[in-house]
Amino acid sequence: SEYMENAVLTKTGEVRVLVFHNALLRNESEEISGVLSSGEDVTERRSMEEALRAREEQLRTLINAMPDVVCLQDGEGRWMEANDYYLRLFDLQDQPFKGKTCRELAALSERYRSVYLYCMDSDERTWQLGSASRSETSLPQADQPALVFDVIRVPLFHPDGGRKGLVMVGRDVTARKRAEQDRILLSRAIEQVNESIIITDADGVIRYVNSAFETLSGFSRDQLLGRDPNERPVSDGTSGLSSELWNVLSHEQSWSGYLQHRNSDGHLCAIEATVSPILHESGFVNSYVTVMRDVTNEVRLEKQLRQVQKMEAIGTLAGGIAHDFNNILTPIIIYAEMALYDLTEDSSFRYPLEQIIQASNRAKELVKQILAFSRQDEQERRPMRVSAIVKEALRLLRASIPTTIEIRQTIPAEVGSVFADPVQIHQILMNLCTNAAHAMRGKGGILGINLEDVVLDPETSASLGDIEPGTYVRLMVSDSGHGMAPEVLERVFEPYFTTKKQGEGTGMGLAVVHGIVKRHRGAIAIHSEPDKGTIVEIYLPRIDAPTAPLEEGRIPYPRGHEHILFVDDESSLVAMAQHMLERLGYQVTVQTSSLGALEAFRSHPQDFDLIITDLTMPNMTGLDLTREILKERPEIPVIMCTGFSELLTPEDAKAIGIRELIMKPIHTRQIAQTIRRLLDQTNQLA
Known part of the structure; x- marks a missing residue:
C-alpha cells in the first residue's frame, strides 16, 4: 500500500x-x-503545519539574532537546540552536538572541558532547586581574557513532575564586569587617597565626598551629601572651608588656588584646591570635581626656606659689616692699650681709656653675636657666667622697650657658671624679654628678670622633663601682661604658632628658646593665667668653673728685634701695626697689597723673620700669599688674622703651614705674646 x-x-x-x-x-x-x-x-x-513551521523559522531567526546564548536540553541532559551564537562561541558549527550530554561534549573540547563540567553541576543544582537559577560562568578564550556570562536556567517539568527540559539563556557581561571592577578600583582609590575630593552638580549641590574630605572639613558624609550651596552643615564653628568652597563653586569655571581652613583641632591649615568642570556628552557643564590637598607642611617648608634665604642674605651683609667693624675696632683697641700701658697708675686718663677698651670689647662680642646669629660663625660652648650675659642683653634691650614698662632685675654676681654658648644664652633672654614686652605694650607694666642658683630634687627635676637632679642656674623672666589661656599655653612651643597679628611675629621665638634649652640639657617651664601675666623659668645645669685669671695690668709686653712683614689692605690697620710693632722693638715692613708684599718678600726672602697677613684681600688672598711665601721659606712662621672664623679653621690653617690663626679685633698683649712665642720656637728649631 x-x-x-x-x-x-x-x-x-x-x-x-x-x-x-x-x-x-x-x-x-x-x-x-x-x-x-x-x-x-x-x-x-x-x-496548521505550515504556519507552525513558519513560526518556528521566525523564532529560530529571532533566537539566532539575539546577542545572548540560548540553548535547550531534554530531561536527560541531552542537548536539543542551540542558537548560532552558542555554536560559534563553543566552536560547534560543524559538530553534531544534538543528543549529546555535557560530559560527552567535554570529552570533545579540551578548552571548554571545565565549562561543560561546571554546567553539569549548575544544571543539577537548578533541577534540585526546582525553579529558575542564576549564576556567572567564565569562558576561556584563546588569545584574550576570559569572557564572563550571566546565565539564567529555567527547568521545565511534565505534569507528573518528571523532568522535561532545561532552557538556558546566557548574556556576555564581560564589559560590565570590567566596568564594575574599574568603578570599584576607582572608588577605592578615591576613598583611600590623601587628597580630599568632592563632586557637585552644576548647581553646586554635593553628590559625593571621599573620606579625606570628611576629615578635612570636619563634617560627616551624611551632613554634606545633597546640600545646597546656600545651606551650611551644622558646625561647631571650627571650619571655615565650606564657605570658601561654596564661593569658588559658584563661579562655574575652572579654578586653582589656595584656601584657608581651621580644622577641628583649631590649627590653621593651608589648602591647595583645583576645581574642574565635568562636561556632559552634549558639551554643557553638568557637574564639578574639586580636589584639595593639605599643603600646610609645604607652606611651612617654603616659609622656612625663605627664612633661610633671608638669613643667608643677612649673613652675607653681617659678614661684610663684621669685617669692616673688626678692622675699625682693632686700631681703637691697640691704640687705647698702648696709651694705657704708658700711663702711671694714678693718671686721670686711665679710667677713660679703660672704658674705651671695655666698650670695644663689648663691641667685639656684639660682632661675634651677629656672626653667630647669621650662621657665619660656629657656635661654641664654654664655661661662662650667665649674669654677665644677662646684664649685657638688658643694656641692649632697654633702648627698644617702651618707657611704660619698668625693668626690675635681680642678678647677683655670685650666681654660678654654666657650660653654654654665650650667643644662644643672649638669644634666649632677648626672645623672652621681647615676648614679655609685647604682652605689656598697651598698658605698660613690670618686666622682671631674676637669676639665682637652685637645687632640684628628683621629683622636681622629673616634673620639668626628666632632667637630672642637681644644682641649676635659674633664669626667670616675668611680665604683668595679659597672660595666656590654657589652650594657648599648650601650644607655645609649636613652631610658627603665634597669637600675634600678621607682621608682628613669626611664632618661632619660644620654639627657638625651647630648642636651645634642650640642647643645653636644661628645662623650661611656663606659668601663665589670663589677665595675670606670665612667668618663664629657664633651668641650666650649673658647673664649677675655674676663677678667671687676674688682669695682667702693667706686666711688660714681650719684645723683640726681629724683622716682621705685616700685610693688610686697610691702611689704618697697617699704620697701627707699624706703630705698635716698632714700639715693641721690631723692625717692620708694611704692605697694603698682597702682591706688593709677595714682591717685597721675593726680593729679600732671608731678611724677614715672621709674616703677619690678613686673610681677605683683593687680587691675592692671605692664603695664596702664604702658600707662595712658604714655597720660598717653609720654616718661616706665619700669623693669619681674620674676622671670619668660618673661612678658615685652625686645623685647615695648620695643614697649609700657618703657625697661628688670630681672630680680629686683636689685642696688643695677644699679638705681642704670639709673635714672641713663634719666634722663640723657630729659633730653637734653627
Missing part, C-alpha cells in the same frame, strides 16, 4: 489537499484484482 497527497480543485473552485491511501486487492491466486483507495481531507492540518 502507499499514501499519496494530491491537491484537488473542487466544483466551488477551492483547492483542497487530500491524502489517499491506496491498497492492492488480490484474488486467491495472489493476482491483482483491483485497487482499494480511501482519501482524507488534510487541508486544515497542512495549513
Whole structure:
C-alpha cells in the first residue's frame, strides 16, 4: 500500500489537499484484482503545519539574532537546540552536538572541558532547586581574557513532575564586569587617597565626598551629601572651608588656588584646591570635581626656606659689616692699650681709656653675636657666667622697650657658671624679654628678670622633663601682661604658632628658646593665667668653673728685634701695626697689597723673620700669599688674622703651614705674646 497527497480543485473552485491511501486487492491466486483507495481531507492540518513551521523559522531567526546564548536540553541532559551564537562561541558549527550530554561534549573540547563540567553541576543544582537559577560562568578564550556570562536556567517539568527540559539563556557581561571592577578600583582609590575630593552638580549641590574630605572639613558624609550651596552643615564653628568652597563653586569655571581652613583641632591649615568642570556628552557643564590637598607642611617648608634665604642674605651683609667693624675696632683697641700701658697708675686718663677698651670689647662680642646669629660663625660652648650675659642683653634691650614698662632685675654676681654658648644664652633672654614686652605694650607694666642658683630634687627635676637632679642656674623672666589661656599655653612651643597679628611675629621665638634649652640639657617651664601675666623659668645645669685669671695690668709686653712683614689692605690697620710693632722693638715692613708684599718678600726672602697677613684681600688672598711665601721659606712662621672664623679653621690653617690663626679685633698683649712665642720656637728649631 502507499499514501499519496494530491491537491484537488473542487466544483466551488477551492483547492483542497487530500491524502489517499491506496491498497492492492488480490484474488486467491495472489493476482491483482483491483485497487482499494480511501482519501482524507488534510487541508486544515497542512495549513496548521505550515504556519507552525513558519513560526518556528521566525523564532529560530529571532533566537539566532539575539546577542545572548540560548540553548535547550531534554530531561536527560541531552542537548536539543542551540542558537548560532552558542555554536560559534563553543566552536560547534560543524559538530553534531544534538543528543549529546555535557560530559560527552567535554570529552570533545579540551578548552571548554571545565565549562561543560561546571554546567553539569549548575544544571543539577537548578533541577534540585526546582525553579529558575542564576549564576556567572567564565569562558576561556584563546588569545584574550576570559569572557564572563550571566546565565539564567529555567527547568521545565511534565505534569507528573518528571523532568522535561532545561532552557538556558546566557548574556556576555564581560564589559560590565570590567566596568564594575574599574568603578570599584576607582572608588577605592578615591576613598583611600590623601587628597580630599568632592563632586557637585552644576548647581553646586554635593553628590559625593571621599573620606579625606570628611576629615578635612570636619563634617560627616551624611551632613554634606545633597546640600545646597546656600545651606551650611551644622558646625561647631571650627571650619571655615565650606564657605570658601561654596564661593569658588559658584563661579562655574575652572579654578586653582589656595584656601584657608581651621580644622577641628583649631590649627590653621593651608589648602591647595583645583576645581574642574565635568562636561556632559552634549558639551554643557553638568557637574564639578574639586580636589584639595593639605599643603600646610609645604607652606611651612617654603616659609622656612625663605627664612633661610633671608638669613643667608643677612649673613652675607653681617659678614661684610663684621669685617669692616673688626678692622675699625682693632686700631681703637691697640691704640687705647698702648696709651694705657704708658700711663702711671694714678693718671686721670686711665679710667677713660679703660672704658674705651671695655666698650670695644663689648663691641667685639656684639660682632661675634651677629656672626653667630647669621650662621657665619660656629657656635661654641664654654664655661661662662650667665649674669654677665644677662646684664649685657638688658643694656641692649632697654633702648627698644617702651618707657611704660619698668625693668626690675635681680642678678647677683655670685650666681654660678654654666657650660653654654654665650650667643644662644643672649638669644634666649632677648626672645623672652621681647615676648614679655609685647604682652605689656598697651598698658605698660613690670618686666622682671631674676637669676639665682637652685637645687632640684628628683621629683622636681622629673616634673620639668626628666632632667637630672642637681644644682641649676635659674633664669626667670616675668611680665604683668595679659597672660595666656590654657589652650594657648599648650601650644607655645609649636613652631610658627603665634597669637600675634600678621607682621608682628613669626611664632618661632619660644620654639627657638625651647630648642636651645634642650640642647643645653636644661628645662623650661611656663606659668601663665589670663589677665595675670606670665612667668618663664629657664633651668641650666650649673658647673664649677675655674676663677678667671687676674688682669695682667702693667706686666711688660714681650719684645723683640726681629724683622716682621705685616700685610693688610686697610691702611689704618697697617699704620697701627707699624706703630705698635716698632714700639715693641721690631723692625717692620708694611704692605697694603698682597702682591706688593709677595714682591717685597721675593726680593729679600732671608731678611724677614715672621709674616703677619690678613686673610681677605683683593687680587691675592692671605692664603695664596702664604702658600707662595712658604714655597720660598717653609720654616718661616706665619700669623693669619681674620674676622671670619668660618673661612678658615685652625686645623685647615695648620695643614697649609700657618703657625697661628688670630681672630680680629686683636689685642696688643695677644699679638705681642704670639709673635714672641713663634719666634722663640723657630729659633730653637734653627
